[in-house]
Amino acid sequence: MKKIEVIETKEMLRCEIIENYYVVYEKTETREYRIDHSSLVDVGSSIENTVSIFKGGSQSTLQKVQTYTVNCVDQSEIRDVILQEYPNLFKTAKLARQAV
Numbered sequence: 804m805k806k807i808e809v810i811e812t813k814e815m816l817r818c819e820i821i822e823n824y825y826v827v828y829e830k831t832e833t834r835e836y837r838i839d840h841s842s843l844v845d846v847g848s849s850i851e852n853t854v855s856i857f858k859g860g861s862q863s864t865l866q867k868v869q870t871y872t873v874n875c876v877d878q879s880e881i882r883d884v885i886l887q888e889y890p891n892l893f894k895t896a897k898l899a900r901q902a903v
Contacts, residue, residue, distance in 0.1 A: 804843070815854065815878060816885075824826045825857045825865065826885065828876055844855050854881050856889065 811830040820826055831853070835846040852873050859865035871884060886893060 804836045804838075806836065808832050808834075810850070815876075816882060819882070819894060820892050822858055823858060823860045824868075825859075826881070827855050827857060828873075828881075829853050829855070839871065852876065855884075856892070 809829055809831050811828075813829050815826045817826075820896050829852070830850065832848055832850050834848040836843045837846050838844075844890050852875070855870040855872050856868040857865040858868050869888070871881075873881060873884075882893075
């Protein structure tokens with residue numbers, strides 16, 4: 804049996820992303836158990852840090868666009884990773900392209 808628990812979650816890059824898109828960091832712990840006779844035995848656990856991009860407005864359900872597994876919560880590294888694949892999500896990149 805597995806138990807997945809969200810330990811921490813927060814929105815990132817809030818002022819840098821265009822409207823109706825969200826970048827969310829989550830730290831989750833996954834614990835595995837097995838049944839041994841009449842008791843549960845903790846087999847082990849792991850912690851995973853992910854950053855997900857969601858799309859959706861205030862009147863709609865959020866849809867997951869992409870999820871990245873990250874080692875740390877450094878906003879500049881996360882910004883660089885997202886910028887490579889989704890440059891149109893950033894307000895500044897959009898403004899720079901319009902000026903040219």
